[in-house]
Amino acid sequence: MKTNLALGLASIVASLGAPAFSQDGPIKIGASLPLTGSFSIAGQKHQQGYELCVDLINERGGILGREVELIVSDNRSDPATAINQYERFLNVDGVEAVYGTFSSRLSFPVANILARNGMVHALPAGGALRIYEQGHDNIFYFQPNAAEYVGASLAGVVRDLVPAEEAPKTVAIISADDFFANGVWSGLMGEIVTDPADGSEVADLSPGYLAELGLEVVYSERWPEEGFNDWLNLANQVRQTEPDLIIGLTASAEEAVQLTRAFDTVRATPQMVYFSQGTQAEYLEGTGDSAQGVLVHTSWHSDAPFQSLLAGSEFSNQDFVGAYEAAYGSPPDEDSAIPFAVCQGIEQAMVGAGTTDNAAMGDWLDARTKEDAVRTILGRFSWDDRGLPVEKPFLMTQWNDGELQFIYPTDEFEGVSAMSYPKGSF
Secondary structure, three states: OHHHHHHHHHHHHHHHOOOOOOOOOOEEEEEEEOOOOOOHHHHHHHHHHHHHHHHHHHHOOOEOOEOEEEEEEEOOOOHHHHHHHHHHHHHHHOOOEEOOOOOHHHHHHHHHHHHHOOOOEEEOOOOOHHHHOOOOOOEEEOOOOOHHHOHHHHHHHHHHHOOHHHOOOEEEEEEEOOHHHHHHHHHHHOOEEEOOOOOOEEEEOOOOHHHHOOOEEEEEEEEOOOOOOOHHHHHHHHHHOOOOEEEEEOOOHHHHHHHHHHHHHOOOOOOEEEEOOOOOHHHHHHHHHHHOOOEEEEOOOOOOOOEEEEOOEEEEHHHHHHHHHHHHOOOOOHHHHHHHHHHHHHHHHHHHHOOOOHHHHHHHHHOOOOOOOEEEOOEEEOEOOOOOEOOOOOEEEEEEOOEEEEEEOOOOOOOOOOOOOOOOOO
16 A cells, blocks of 8 residues: 555656655665776766666655665775774664665675665675675676676677677687676686685586587686786787687776787787677777777667656666767767666665665565566566576677667667677788
8 A cells, every 4th residue: 555655646646746755754765886896987987877767766756755866985996994984874874775785896795784784685786696695685687698698698699690600719818806806707717606705605507608519719818806917918919829819808898908009910800709798888989990880788778679767657678778868968978877777676676665764675676577577778677596597588689880789689679780790800
């Protein structure tokens, strides 16, 4: 009954064009984000995604008749600072809910703090499998799957879109020594994932997606997480092995730019290139024509016809794109879409539970199914016991003629573009 009342109020307020909040005070929600430091570009876009969602909710009457107040702190891309800020949200600011931070490196330690305090932990970015194997029952990931399983989508592209006689036979894989990138690496290479606390086995990923494809690894290397700048030497070492497929697991779009420029300089000529980052406009701006043919996985694409809910009303991807462009003067990418989806999920949990009590919100989220899911601009979400989404593949995109095109899976919805292959020179 409480839920229906809230939805009805939101509809009435939306029709009147002005919010009408209760006298109980605002619902405070905290988010610690890397607004400066190595993850700052993604962190700033996460802030925009959260802020836009909260603004639109408040325009439509708030949540349960209460205005939402978003409290954002800059963790400077530092795990210890992120931990302190979430503790402050809970113990000083008196927040009733939190939004997750960016990157596995920050999300891993934060997960323990939020679990200990019984807070629903909705993650926009934090794909390392070890986060979800800690036994937390309060965690919900708002991307398609853990980093270790990203390689399934790349393997699908090779199997389904490339004729067998033209498929790559050799691969060079290089990676940042980063939580997320290391997770993708483990899935591709078929490694055993361990808990860093005690060394116990989390998952055995053998034989790995590269072995399943019959690919021979001719070069593999990791670069340091901080301060690495020897991109030309790294790219030249890769080029000298003449791989058919180059895999670059970068921790940020900025690293993907540096890597692409380096491959262009050394005149690498692979058949196929896949990067774990690079869907952002900044990547295209930094690489130009060299981006042509580069594959990148993503959780969101503007052409995906997902129909979501915001304040009880239908809200499409095009609604999101229009609202974002009106607010910020540029098109959105997945770094702003994913946090927007987190905000949608928390709102639906509060309305569905009829309260901001986190235990009740967590129970409501746990009860979601494929048929009765949380509905976001990233699609529909329900979760397994670990907090990972159920039956939700990544989207594979490719840069072609200055446009990020959706190419796979081909049976998810209409509007799929043909993959260009082989890539050839950068």
